[in-house]
Amino acid sequence: MTDAMGTSASSEPLDVLIVGGGPVGASAAALLQLATTDARQPLRVAVLELNRPAAPQPDAPLDSRVSALSRASERILTAIGAWPLIPRSRMQPYERMRVWHESVQPRSNDVLEFDAAYAGEPNLGYIVENRLIQMAALTAFESAGGRVIPGQLSRLRVHDHHVELEMSSGTLACRLVVGADGARSSVRESIGLSADTSSYRQTAIVANVRTELPHERTAWQRFLRTGTLAFLPLADGSSSVVWSADDSAAEPLLAMSPSAFEQELLSQSDGVLGALKLRTERLSFPLHKLTAHRFTAHRCALIGDAAHVVHPLAGQGVNLGLLDAAALCELIAAAFRTREDPGAQSLLRRYERWRKSEIEPIALAIEGFNRYLAHGVGPLSRMAQHGLALVNRSHEVKRFFVTRALGLDGELPKVARRGKAFP
Numbered sequence: 001m002t003d004a005m006g007t008s009a010s011s012e013p014l015d016v017l018i019v020g021g022g023p024v025g026a027s028a029a030a031l032l033q034l035a036t037t038d039a040r041q042p043l044r045v046a047v048l049e050l051n052r053p054a055a056p057q058p059d060a061p062l063d064s065r066v067s068a069l070s071r072a073s074e075r076i077l078t079a080i081g082a083w084p085l086i087p088r089s090r091m092q093p094y095e096r097m098r099v100w101h102e103s104v105q106p107r108s109n110d111v112l113e114f115d116a117a118y119a120g121e122p123n124l125g126y127i128v129e130n131r132l133i134q135m136a137a138l139t140a141f142e143s144a145g146g147r148v149i150p151g152q153l154s155r156l157r158v159h160d161h162h163v164e165l166e167m168s169s170g171t172l173a174c175r176l177v178v179g180a181d182g183a184r185s186s187v188r189e190s191i192g193l194s195a196d197t198s199s200y201r202q203t204a205i206v207a208n209v210r211t212e213l214p215h216e217r218t219a220w221q222r223f224l225r226t227g228t229l230a231f232l233p234l235a236d237g238s239s240s241v242v243w244s245a246d247d248s249a250a251e252p253l254l255a256m257s258p259s260a261f262e263q264e265l266l267s268q269s270d271g272v273l274g275a276l277k278l279r280t281e282r283l284s285f286p287l288h289k290l291t292a293h294r295f296t297a298h299r300c301a302l303i304g305d306a307a308h309v310v311h312p313l314a315g316q317g318v319n320l321g322l323l324d325a326a327a328l329c330e331l332i333a334a335a336f337r338t339r340e341d342p343g344a345q346s347l348l349r350r351y352e353r354w355r356k357s358e359i360e361p362i363a364l365a366i367e368g369f370n371r372y373l374a375h376g377v378g379p380l381s382r383m384a385q386h387g388l389a390l391v392n393r394s395h396e397v398k399r400f401f402v403t404r405a406l407g408l409d410g411e412l413p414k415v416a417r418r419g420k421a422f423p
Contacts, residue, residue: 012044013044013162014172014173015342016045016177017047017165017177018045018048019180020180020185020306021052022130022180023067023130023322024304025047025049025304026047026134026140027325027326028303028324028325029046030080030081031076031329032333033045033141034079039336043332043342046149047141047146048149050151052134053131055135056129062090062208062240064206064207064240064280065206066127066130067128068125068127069128069133070405071407072408072412073318073323074125075415075417079419079421080137080141086136089235090129090235091127092126092234094123094219095116096116096217096218097114097124098111098112098219099223100221101222102225105270114402118399119402124402127232127233130318149169152168153166153187153190156177158297158299158300163299163343175299175342176332177299179301179307180304183288185305187302188292188302188307191298192297193294194292195293196289196290196291199287201247202247203247203251203285204242204245204286205243205254205282205284207240207278208241208278208280209238209239209276210276211239211275214237215231215237215273219231219315222268226246226249227243228313229241229242229243230242230244230313231272231273244287244311244312250284254284290308291363292307295351295352295356296352298343303325304317307324311367313369314362314366314369316362316366323413327354330414330415331351
């Protein structure tokens with residue numbers, strides 16, 4: 001039996017339902033739960049997530065799907081209590097980043113080097129397995145009293161005062177639904193929010209490799225005429241390869257034998273880390289760009305990849321998503337204290353204006369790097385390639401880039417500045 005709000009008779013309608021319990025969705029849920037836990041009537045928050053990862057064994061090999069977490073992301077995860085839940089033995093801080101074009105030598109003065117010291121920081125961030133971030137955020141949410149609903153969205157209906165959702169596990173209602181369900185967002189499609197989408201005509205190839213030379217707590221990135229090759233340092237001394245290769249180049253790379261692929265990696269990395277040996281299978285996925293025209297609709301909001309997808313060459317995807325989550329939750333928490341409806345259109349529009357103004361310049365910069373450094377052969381590309389050496393000679397410019405990459409600049413949510421939950 002269901003009531004007029006579309007929920008089971010034994011349960012109350014939710015205030016917020018977050019569809020998607022990945023790192024971004026789970027963190028948003030935990031922030032909301034913690035923001036109102038001490039209230040007489042806290043917000044009723046739940047997460048809908050079908051595929052919850054299992055904890056790896058302590059001695060299990062590191063997964064090849066990793067993220068580079070910024071300082072802002074570290075603070076957000078600290079605020080919700082997730083950061084201490086990530087095993088330090090599987091987390092690698094990195095202190096430098098070296099970026100160069102294939103036209104220069106990898107250890108020459110023309111290589112752009114970012115160092116945490118330029119911003120007075122101990123490191124530039126941490127390389128962490130995606131599954132560990134997700135597990136920690138979900139656990140933090142549940143520890144704060146939140147509820148994870150195993151299931152998948154089937155249908156969504158938006159009414160004046162609530163949203164009704166049909167799921168594989170039943171039916172419920174909420175005052176606000178948050179789509180954190182990735183680039184192929186069911187929430188975005190269900191509410192009819194359009195998006196600009198296009199293919200980069202590239203394939204990301206990811207794998208972990210053991211290298212002859214130590215990674216030096218450094219992220220290495222080489223711009224090639226056929227894409228971008230990056231090596232991210234891992235906690236066990238190996239490196240995570242993220243090779244964003246043009247489709248025409250990716251197909252033969254994936255068809256190669258392991259030994260042939262290792263030799264190609266050695267050649268295309270210019271031997272910067274010496275000989276390489278695969279430690280995991282090669283995984284691959286197509287690369288697409290996505291920007292939703294609107295991040296919000298009536299009683300609905302999008303965060304993370306559901307709202308925007310950028311090229312992985314700058315490692316900003318999950319960091320932008322966590323800032324989305326923190327911004328939206330800050331506004332909802334403030335509205336809660338004044339008894340404002342969490343699904344109020346005025347609140348959602350403030351969130352949309354805030355995050356669009358921050359994301360658009362970053363997305364444009366990443367697009368420029370991919371177009372003019374990884375592929376270009378004309379005058380503008382040569383200027384961009386020469387510009388790497390010029391930037392490397394300016395400590396002030398490098399400090400600007402480092403603070404921006406760390407998430408220490410721009411209009412930041414409070415939790416990303418201080419590492420404490422609201423208020």
